[in-house]
Amino acid sequence: MNPERLYFGYGSNLDAEDWAAWCSTKAADPTSMVEVGPAWLLDHSLRFHYRSKGRGGGAADVVEDSRGTAVPGALFSLSEEGWRWMNRKEGHPKVYRQTPVRVITVGGEVVEAITYVVQPKHQRGELVVPTAAYAELIRKGLHERKLPIEHLNLAIQNFDAPSTIKHVFVYGTLMKGKERWPRMRSWATGGPSNGHVQGRLYHLGHYPGIRLDEEGLVHGELYRCEDINGALEELDAIEGVDSADPQSGLYLRVPVKVETETGPRWAWTYVINRLPSSSVPLDEGRWVE
Secondary structure, rough: OOOOEEEEOOOOHOHHHHHHHHHHHHHHHHHHHHEEEEEEEEEEEEEEEEEOOOOOOOEEEEEEOOEEEEEEEEEEEEHHHHHHHHHHHHHHOEEEEEEEEEEOOOOOOEEEEEEEEOOOOOOOOOOOOOHHHHHHHHHHHHHHHHOOOOHHHHHHHHOOOOEEEEEEEEOOOOOOOOHHHHHOHHHHHHEEEEEEEEEEEOOOOOEEEEOOOOOOEEEEEEEEOHHHHHHHHHHHHHHHHOOOOOOHHOOEEEEEEEEEOEEEEEEEEEEEEOOOOOEEEEEEOOOOO
């Protein structure tokens, strides 16, 4: 294992105290794992279909799912020793197996990583409810990183609940009255609601682009789409998203927290991959053609 390859955690390893407690029972060094930052695993859902003897109930797993689903978690850097201990903790390769994944950071960066997925022979075709203590480890870890818990709550209650984000945040030509608004309107089942996200808006010529890794506020509109799979298929094509090689596309689709008058909502938005030299920052965070 290349120690430079990052690890994506989505379950109990989001809780630093739980990791440290496990390490103490094995005389392992807890500093062999260092957090890099929050991230998302797209096109996957959280599932509880494996019974862990050590946990006394269901343990978390991720499964591939449709467009519009995403599992929040965090990226960690592990030393060679850290990988050996993590393999042991996750029961690799007998129970969980190392699986390469592509994740997106909250700042809009695509990262290749490794996560652990339950081996098929240990997956049950029914919900295995986790203990309240185990679920709280995950919930606490998500809260600390300001990530949503709705997908966790649904997965605990329903075996095949998808980790779906059904809102879309637009800030340019897809807004009401703009050139491409009819394409957005055809999928919207709710909205628009005014909202803003943290980031910086740029004028790119005939359209704008947002960067989430820069300070500022970007104002736009929030729409709910019940058929989020169909909506994102069309919107991805409009925005030039390359699902096979996300870094080569014009835009990257990323989950963001949108602040609205009725409270925060998690939504998909489109982040410009590379700013052209001719781009102009819009300090007011509003698109004007």
